[in-house]
Amino acid sequence: AQSVTQPDIHITVSEGASLELRCNYSYGATPYLFWYVQSPGQGLQLLLKYFSGDTLVQGIKGFEAEFKRSQSSFNLRKPSVHWSDAAEYFCAVSKGGADGLTFGKGTHLIIQP
């Protein structure tokens, strides 16, 4: 079965600084990878996804992520964070079946002024 690890439970970043959120997955074949964001009291919104091809994928709100097969990683990055980026971020993996996504436990992002 596939699994996802997000090693950082909380991350604090100053506004305007760069951000990298880590995600490692466990799956034998090439996975489908996703990053979702959840603002307080809200549902989850898709930031970006990787299926195949270019290993650097661009998403909404200025986010990007890089798939590294050798490291089984799919880290999320943003060059300059804004206070509105404060939220919970979830990495997820699918093996391409109908049984949904497997989510990591999330990383809570705090933005310092």
Place this chain on the structure above:
Amino acid sequence: NAGVTQTPKFRVLKTGQSMTLLCAQDMNHEYMYWYRQDPGMGLRLIHYSVGEGTTAKGEVPDGYNVSRLKKQNFLLGLESAAPSQTSVYFCASSPGWSWELFFGEGSRLTVL
């Protein structure tokens, strides 16, 4: 632009009571899902459906039942609520071909 709509958004139950959460999607998606979210646990799949009249168990199905009588609706039932079922429940749908999930805003359930 309704997308995925969940009702109710908040509910308080006493142990042993029953209730049903309703999920409705207007995107004509084949697949629908129920997840629960607990602090520090991420989202865990309860049940899912790959089409009208079908359901399947996910990672944490015990204590829940589901039905998909119409393509656009997916119901999650608790027959005898327990405090361990206090959680935020999310419904999601997917067209299938992209594996992307579209989420509702969640239903917060408290069982006393």
